[in-house]
Amino acid sequence: MLWRRGTFLVPMGQAALVAVVLSGTLAGAQTFRGAINGTITDPAGAAVPGAQVQIADDATGVMRQTVAAGGGDFNFPDLPLGSYTITVTTQGFDTVKVTKVGVSAGAIHTVPVKLTVAQQATTIEVSGSALALDTTTPVQTTTIPSKTVQDIPLNGRDFTQMIGLAPGFAGYSLQANGSVNGTRSNQ
Numbered sequence: 001m002l003w004r005r006g007t008f009l010v011p012m013g014q015a016a017l018v019a020v021v022l023s024g025t026l027a028g029a030q031t032f033r034g035a036i037n038g039t040i041t042d043p044a045g046a047a048v049p050g051a052q053v054q055i056a057d058d059a060t061g062v063m064r065q066t067v068a069a070g071g072g073d074f075n076f077p078d079l080p081l082g083s084y085t086i087t088v089t090t091q092g093f094d095t096v097k098v099t100k101v102g103v104s105a106g107a108i109h110t111v112p113v114k115l116t117v118a119q120q121a122t123t124i125e126v127s128g129s130a131l132a133l134d135t136t137t138p139v140q141t142t143t144i145p146s147k148t149v150q151d152i153p154l155n156g157r158d159f160t161q162m163i164g165l166a167p168g169f170a171g172y173s174l175q176a177n178g179s180v181n182g183t184r185s186n187q
Contacts, residue, residue: 034103037075038111047072051090058083
């Protein structure tokens with residue numbers, strides 16, 4: 001079978017061969033951009049999915065962002081030629097910066113990124129001076145200085161009224177009994 005191209009008659013098999021050869025040589029020359037991709041791993045070599053990956057063009061400052069896929073891989077296709085800085089951040093790991101990653105025409109630059117575990121310093125401080133409740137003995141006492149006892153205006157010198165000076169005293173109820181630290185008034 002013959003195929004008609006303009007005024008030439010070209011056999012169909014040869015036309016297909018010419019098309020394949022021309023498309024292969026022209027396809028490589030059609031791109032003037034490059035790409036950066038890579039895989040993010042932890043210190044054990046396991047993939048780190050969900051990491052935030054950002055690249056910045058060193059010359060212009062233009063930034064692009066993506067999130068690492070389930071296998072820890074990331075891809076920035078169709079980048080203008082130049083030098084880039086890659087920044088990878090994720091929770092629990094230190095931020096990693098890879099600088100001067102070159103992008104050339106038609107090339108894919110693969111960058112493996114290995115994260116390190118973040119060092120966190122946690123300090124817990126306990127002070128024993130703030131302890132207001134003695135939990136070591138069953139007896140709770142209140143000491144009233146003698147000068148205070150002499151100067152208290154007690155009605156009829158009833159010493160039981162001094163309970164009102166003790167911490168935790170809740171006042172007198174209707175039966176004239178007080179409550180200390182939540183106990184019943186008759187105790």
